[in-house]
Amino acid sequence: MTEMILKGHKVAKGKAKGEALVSQSPISFMGGVNPEVGIVVEKGHELEGVSICDKILIFPTGKGSTAGSYQLYELAYLKKGPKAIINIRADSIVAIGAIMSNIPMVDRLDQNPLKVIETGDIVEVDADQGIVRIEK
């Protein structure tokens, strides 16, 4: 097992550890994910049919409707949300959704998380310190 540490920037406070789920493409929480089941439903999305529930979700940034903040909150409210979020650069819709949902979130890491982290890696996000630990 190897361990790697990335340093970045806190978006939403908190700590969480879990299995990584990586998407190379942006995610829309309004329409793109069904909050009742926590599954990506956007047609043709690389994560279509995949559950984001309890994952450390890594994607470049948010996209789509400004209703996405409440939809992320709804995922958390129904306990179908991700444990933590890592973005290259947070967009305001996902940022505020993570803040109000108490989902730890970081962005602007010193290495590209989409290249360094693979789906299935065990990842620990310590948003307060702005640190991401990766176990491979």
Added chain:
Amino acid sequence: MLDGKYGETMQNSMELLVALGDSYDAERMVSIGSAHLVSPNPISAGKGGTAFIKEIATKGGKFVVPTTTNPACLEPWSWREMGFSEELYLEQVALSQAIAEMGGFLCNTCIPYLIGHAPRMREHIAWGESSAVLYANAVCGARTNREGGPAALAAAIAGRTPLYGYHLDENRFGELEIVNRVDLKCDSDYATLGYFIGKIAQNRVPIITGIPTTISQDEMKCLGAPFAVTGSISHYHIVGVTPEAPTEGVASGKKRIRSFDIHEFGLKEFKETEESLCVIGPEEAELVVLGCPHASITQLKKYAATLSERKVKPTVEIWILTSDVIKNYAKSLGIADSIESTGARLVTNTCPPAMPRDFFKKKGYRRVATDSPKMVYYVSTTKDALCYYGKLENFIDIVTRKR
């Protein structure tokens, strides 16, 4: 405000805004002129968001700036006839009441800027609704980030928002260029260009050239709407048209756009974009959805002209979505009667993505024709329907017959 001197809801709102500001390294807050709330309905807000909004109202939260609302999940007077449940109706009424108690203008439309709530140039605002954000920033020259529901709600209560992103001059310059080579003839043609631009620009500010200076308000509304479906664009410039783009140099902040950031939109791209949005033919449609974003009065007049002397076929329904304010205007001009006499329905206060996920299935709307790429995305993702995309003139003979 943060220490609770102005009450709990002000304190909570400021805490949320400070956390948001911190995540963007905002130096301070800025006072806003207005707010526009997305998800003022129990479907897009969800159970969690609905409880969140109602709790703020119960605790006495009040908006300190004019605050408008995006579409609700149903039309308050036709819900029974349209097949919505009483339970949903009551949930909507309770949530709308909570927003009204806080002082909201319950206009329930995505086009607040066309019904008396247009921001002025350089005015700082906190608006949600991606299409309205683009109109406010690009066409009006106001300043807003794309505000999620809770962020706009907190800003409405605090009367301020963190100063970052599109509130700052340096982030408003164009970063890539789209060169239009197509003779765009109608609102849908502009929407096709908009969908193409969203895919390419992602989250950057595009400068669009090759657009006639005669482009109308409706065309700009339709151009911007699909930007944030495929991307998360907040702002754009049309050289010689939008207020921050008298010249390409001003629009880009005197930076030269690099050659790999210049993209052409020609007939090939136009056709490919249109085709990528169609998975069915128009003859398969059970429902036609027009008016996304909500139709303006001039668009209603055009739809009325296209539908005149026709009758909607019994196998299909036509919805034209608009604001209640505009429907009343259309009534006074005789346009509403002219549309409704064909069997098409003017639907106000609502929009399909705000309706329950299983609503289309229950009503038997599995295949939908629309003239809006944004509607294609939301109907296919939130309603599991298959879509045809094209302007109404393309399929008017299929969905109606001559009277």
